[in-house]
Structures are given as C-alpha cells and as structure tokens.
Amino acid sequence: MTYTSNQFIAFFGATGGCTNACLVHTLNAGLHATALARTPSKLTDMLHAQGVSQSTIDAQLTIIKGDIADITAIKSVLFSNKDGNAIIASQIISGVGGTPQMRWSIKKPVTIDNPEICATTMNNIMKALREIYTEYPSTTQHKPSISVISTTGISDVHEDVPYGFKSFYHVALADPHKDKKEMERLIAENMAEADESTQLFRGFVAVRPSLLVGDQNIKKGKGWEKLKVGQEDKPAVGYTVHRADVGQWIFEQVIKSGGESYFGQRITLTN
Ligand SMILES: NC(=O)c1ccc[n+]([C@@H]2O[C@H](COP(=O)([O-])OP(=O)(O)OC[C@H]3O[C@@H](n4cnc5c(N)ncnc54)[C@H](OP(=O)(O)O)[C@@H]3O)[C@@H](O)[C@H]2O)c1
Structure with a gap:
C-alpha cells in the first residue's frame, strides 16, 4: 500500500509492548x-529508547493525551480536520x-x-467512528481497517492452545x-451487518x-519471518511469542500491505 503524506495510522495502547514495536516500525518507515x-x-x-528521534516524533506522530473512556480524545486520534480537509x-x-x-482463587487466580x-x-472506537461519519459524511468513503491484538484460547472453532497450557488458559x-x-x-457482528453503510471498518x-x-525492543525479537502463522481453522499452536515480533508482523503484513489478504481472519502467531 502506498501512503500519501496526509494519510496516517491510528494507534491505541502504543505504550504496550506489541503495539509500541509496531509504532516504531511505522515511524522508521x-x-x-x-x-x-x-x-x-x-x-x-x-x-526515544528505541532510537526514534524527537524530530521524527515531531514530524510524523501526533500524540493525543487521554483515556480510552474519552470519546473526544479517541475522535482526535482517528480524525483530523486540518485546513478544512477531513481526513x-x-x-x-x-x-x-x-x-x-493475582488473587486468592484456585479456579481463577x-x-x-x-x-x-x-x-x-x-x-468507544465504534462510537467515535459513528460520530465522525455523521459529522463528516465524506469520511465514509475512506473507512479505516482495524487490527486488534486479541489472544489464543478463545476459539470456538479449533483448539489453539498447546497441551501444557490448557488448564492455565x-x-x-x-x-x-x-x-x-x-x-x-463486537467487530465481527458489525462487519456482518447486511447494510454495508452501517459497517464501520473497511476490514x-x-x-x-x-x-x-x-x-x-525491536532489536530483541527473533524476526517476524520466523513466526508460525495460522488461521482459526488451522491455527499455529505454540507456547510463547515475542512482543516485538507480534508488532513487527502487524507492521509488515497489515500496515505495509494494507492487510486485505487477512481481512476477516483470526490470525494466530507463535514462535
Ligand atoms: N500477556 C500475554 O501473554 C498476552 C497474550 C495474548 C494477548 N495479550 C494481550 O495483547 C495485548 C497487548 O499486550 P502487550 O503486553 O503488548 O501490551 P500491554 O502491556 O498489555 O499494554 C496495554 C496498553 O493498553 C493501554 N491501556 C490500558 N488501559 C487503558 C486505558 N484505560 N486508556 C488508554 N489506554 C489504556 C496501556 O497504557 P498505559 O501505558 O497507560 O498503561 C498500554 O498501552 C493486550 O491486550 C494483552 O492483554 C496478552
């Protein structure tokens, strides 16, 4: 995917390991x-600790201070209206x-x-998008895709947790x-709506x-190409995965390419 200078990627949870690594790759690119x-x-x-300079941050990153409960802040992350250009x-x-x-519980520690x-x-992201689409209808022509970091162990289709982790998970x-x-x-239900105009994401x-x-730390991972990658009906089953590699995989396979080939999928990643 070719990005123009007024296109941008919106990050939530970027002080977390996976998403921070993904943001570093995004800015470095x-x-x-x-x-x-x-x-x-x-x-x-x-x-800064990952070598991203202040001048890169100033030129390429807009940080909005706020909590995920704050819809106005979320809208500022998702949308910009510079010089009358709704983007x-x-x-x-x-x-x-x-x-x-941790808590004192044998069943759920x-x-x-x-x-x-x-x-x-x-x-809240969905509420913010609905408000943006209502206030600026032209934005519905360019709906964003969304990638969320979820987890293994929640599939109703196929077991994706290795034997030794089953009771833990x-x-x-x-x-x-x-x-x-x-x-x-929530995402899948919205994307399954028959009326495409009510779907909030491109994918x-x-x-x-x-x-x-x-x-x-993007220097500490094993590299996204070494990851085992699976889909929900044929998951990649393994014990652990490095946060930096998860972030790099999202950058390489979704941000760089546009991610269309993965739309609608639940992708398992493990080392
Ligand atoms: N631990 C595992 O083995 C495991 C396995 C599979 C999936 N996951 C999930 O994978 C995701 C990424 O994990 P990670 O370890 O890379 O990151 P993480 O350390 O869990 O980071 C969580 C992020 O969410 C932000 N956050 C939390 N509450 C917030 C709020 N109320 N408003 C705004 N931001 C808020 C945190 O911001 P602050 O810096 O301000 O706290 C941080 O940026 C998480 O959802 C995690 O649960 C974890």
Whole structure:
C-alpha cells in the first residue's frame, strides 16, 4: 500500500509492548501516525529508547493525551480536520489491555484491573467512528481497517492452545479471555451487518498471539519471518511469542500491505 503524506495510522495502547514495536516500525518507515496515550511522556520515552528521534516524533506522530473512556480524545486520534480537509485514519491498530492481577482463587487466580477494557475500547472506537461519519459524511468513503491484538484460547472453532497450557488458559485466564472474545464479537457482528453503510471498518484482522514474552525492543525479537502463522481453522499452536515480533508482523503484513489478504481472519502467531 502506498501512503500519501496526509494519510496516517491510528494507534491505541502504543505504550504496550506489541503495539509500541509496531509504532516504531511505522515511524522508521517514514509513515505518519497518531496515538492515544494516558501518559504521553511514557510513550515518547519508549520511542526515544528505541532510537526514534524527537524530530521524527515531531514530524510524523501526533500524540493525543487521554483515556480510552474519552470519546473526544479517541475522535482526535482517528480524525483530523486540518485546513478544512477531513481526513480519517487509514488503519487502526489497538493493543489496549488491562494489567494482570493475582488473587486468592484456585479456579481463577488471574484477573485484570479492568476486566472489560478491550470491549470498552472497541465500543468507544465504534462510537467515535459513528460520530465522525455523521459529522463528516465524506469520511465514509475512506473507512479505516482495524487490527486488534486479541489472544489464543478463545476459539470456538479449533483448539489453539498447546497441551501444557490448557488448564492455565481455559481456567486461570477466563476473565481476560471473556473480554477479548467480546471485543472480537463486537467487530465481527458489525462487519456482518447486511447494510454495508452501517459497517464501520473497511476490514478487520484479529491477531491472536500465544503467551507474550519479551518487550517492545525491536532489536530483541527473533524476526517476524520466523513466526508460525495460522488461521482459526488451522491455527499455529505454540507456547510463547515475542512482543516485538507480534508488532513487527502487524507492521509488515497489515500496515505495509494494507492487510486485505487477512481481512476477516483470526490470525494466530507463535514462535
Ligand atoms: N500477556 C500475554 O501473554 C498476552 C497474550 C495474548 C494477548 N495479550 C494481550 O495483547 C495485548 C497487548 O499486550 P502487550 O503486553 O503488548 O501490551 P500491554 O502491556 O498489555 O499494554 C496495554 C496498553 O493498553 C493501554 N491501556 C490500558 N488501559 C487503558 C486505558 N484505560 N486508556 C488508554 N489506554 C489504556 C496501556 O497504557 P498505559 O501505558 O497507560 O498503561 C498500554 O498501552 C493486550 O491486550 C494483552 O492483554 C496478552
């Protein structure tokens, strides 16, 4: 896909490992981006640590300070109206997620600080898009695609969790998984609407990584080409995957190409 200088990619959760790595690749490729951040200095510090210069950030990245509950902030990430030119993001990348918390429970020892964060994120992005489309109808001609970082362990079609992780995934991680499943359901339900005009996205990709390891450092991953990649009915089953590799895969396979060949798919990624 060829991006013009007024096209941009909208990031949510860019201080998380996978999405930060994806943003670094995006900026290094000279593309423009916007990002929602609760703490903008945390995002710029992470980018500096990966060698992204302040001049690159100034020229290519617009950081909007805000929480995912803030629809006005989300709209500013998704849409720009510079000099009367209404421009909507070409692609949306979301890796928003909660912080795991341990609790005294044999059945469900892992919960997250906000057990509905992914569904809330999706509902709010969808609400923001509806408002933008209503206020600026021309933007409906250029609807963005969306890629979300979901998880393995939620498929109703095919088991994608390796034997040794089954009870950990299907019992211990039940809360975060319910949230991811709802996030995917919200997108799929909207995209299945018969009336195309009510569909909010050009296409969607649900990226389902196995257990995440490592951080956002793009020099520390094994490289996206070494990943095992599967689809929902033929998943790639494995134990772990490096965050930097997940971010790089999204950059290489979705952002760079436009991602059309993956639209509508649930892609499993593992090392
Ligand atoms: N851990 C695993 O093994 C595993 C496996 C599969 C999938 N996943 C999922 O994969 C995704 C990416 O994981 P990751 O480890 O790369 O990133 P992560 O560390 O989970 O990052 C989460 C991101 O969401 C942001 N966020 C959380 N609450 C927010 C709010 N209310 N408003 C705005 N932003 C908010 C965080 O911002 P702050 O920096 O401000 O907190 C951060 O940027 C997550 O959804 C995670 O649950 C995890």
